[in-house]
Amino acid sequence: MDAGKISTLINSVPFLNGVMNPKPATGGLDAETPQEAMQRGPEELRAHGRAVALADYEVLALRATGAQVDRAFAVAGYHPNFPGKPIPGVVCVFVIPKRKGIAIPIADEDTLRAVSNYLSGKLALAGVEIVTAAPVFHRARVTTTIVVSTGANPSDVVASVQNLINGYLDPSKGGDEGNGWAFGGTLSYVSLVRRILTNLPDVTAVPNLQFVVDGVRRGNCSDFPISAYSLLWPSNHEIFAIAPGDES
Numbered sequence: 001m002d003a004g005k006i007s008t009l010i011n012s013v014p015f016l017n018g019v020m021n022p023k024p025a026t027g028g029l030d031a032e033t034p035q036e037a038m039q040r041g042p043e044e045l046r047a048h049g050r051a052v053a054l055a056d057y058e059v060l061a062l063r064a065t066g067a068q069v070d071r072a073f074a075v076a077g078y079h080p081n082f083p084g085k086p087i088p089g090v091v092c093v094f095v096i097p098k099r100k101g102i103a104i105p106i107a108d109e110d111t112l113r114a115v116s117n118y119l120s121g122k123l124a125l126a127g128v129e130i131v132t133a134a135p136v137f138h139r140a141r142v143t144t145t146i147v148v149s150t151g152a153n154p155s156d157v158v159a160s161v162q163n164l165i166n167g168y169l170d171p172s173k174g175g176d177e178g179n180g181w182a183f184g185g186t187l188s189y190v191s192l193v194r195r196i197l198t199n200l201p202d203v204t205a206v207p208n209l210q211f212v213v214d215g216v217r218r219g220n221c222s223d224f225p226i227s228a229y230s231l232l233w234p235s236n237h238e239i240f241a242i243a244p245g246d247e248s
Contacts, residue, residue, distance in 0.1 A: 052125065057093050060123055066114035068098040070105065071172045073135070073183045075229060080133040091128055093119065094135045094183065094229060096171055104233050105171065107134040135183065138226050140169055141235040142192070143217075144209040147244055152202040154241035160200050161239050168195060171231040181232050187211045187224040207247045 006021040054074040061072035073094040077086040095107040095115050107115075112132040120130045142165050148157045168174050174181045176191060193206045210217060211224040213232075218224045226232065 054091070057091060057119060057124075057130075060119060061093055061095065061115050064115040064118035067095075067111045067118070069095055069111070069115060070098045071096040071180050072115070073229070078229070079131055089127055089129055090131060091124070092131050092133055094133055096135070096180075096231075099172070104137050106137070107132075135171075136227060136230040137171070137233045138213050138230055139215075139235045140187065140224075140232040141212040141237055142209065143212060143238040145207050145240045145242060146196070146203045147205040147207065147247060148241045149202045149204050150244060157200065157202045158239045158241050161196060161203065162237055164196060164199060165192070165237055166234040168192060169232045169234040171233065174232075184226060184228040184230055186226065187213070187232070189221050189223055204244060205247065207242075 007018065054076060057074040058072045061074075062069050075092045075094070077088060077090055078092040079085075079087050079090050080092060093115060095112060097105050097107045097111050099105045112134065116130050116132045124130055144161070146157065146161060148154050169181060172180045175185065189209055189211075193209060196203055196206055208220045210220055211222070212218075212235075213224050213226065
C-alpha cells in the first residue's frame, strides 16, 4: 500500500482527529493467482524452509520480511564487489522488487538488506555468506517493419505488437517461458519474430527487425547478447506497418 492511503480510524481515540501512513506499507502481497500457487507449491515442498539448492534461495527470498520481492535469482560464487573472481562459499541473490508505476524496478538498500538478513538467518546452510544485489537493467528498443493482413486496422496491430514486445522483455513475466526474462539472456531475432507471427495472426510477415540496447544498434535480423546477470527494460519501440506487397 502506498504512502497516504490509510486515512480511516477503526476506533475513536480522544484528541485524535485522523490518521495517515507517512511511508508505504511493506511485507504484504497481492493475492496470488491459481497459476502462481500451482507453480509455487512444488518449489516450496522442495525447499522445506531451508536453502540447499540455488533455486531454494530464489523461492525463499520472496518471503523476506520487510521486503516486497517480485523475483529473485541466485548465483553461487559471485560477489558484486569482486566481479570476475569466483569466491567459494558466497551466494549472490539478485532481487527485483514489486513494481510501482512505470519505473524500472530497482531494489533499494532497505530491500536488499531485508532479503540478506532473512536468508542469512536460519535458512542458509552453515558457512554460506549471502550477499544481495540489484541487477543491471539495459534499455531495449525494437525497430521493426510488419506486414499487416488486408482488412486489419494497422494502428491496432501496431499496438498489439508493442504490447507483445513489452511483455516478452518484461523482467518478471517475460521471456520464452513467461516467468521473467532470463538473467543475461540474449535477445534472439528468431525467437521474437516467431512469437509475433504465432500470437498475432494479423501480422503476416516481419521483413526486418533490429535491436537497440542502451543506444547501440545491431544489424537487421541479428541477435543481441547482454551482460551476465543483467536484465532488459523495454523502451520506445519503432513499429512500421505496411500492406501486403509493399515489402520491397
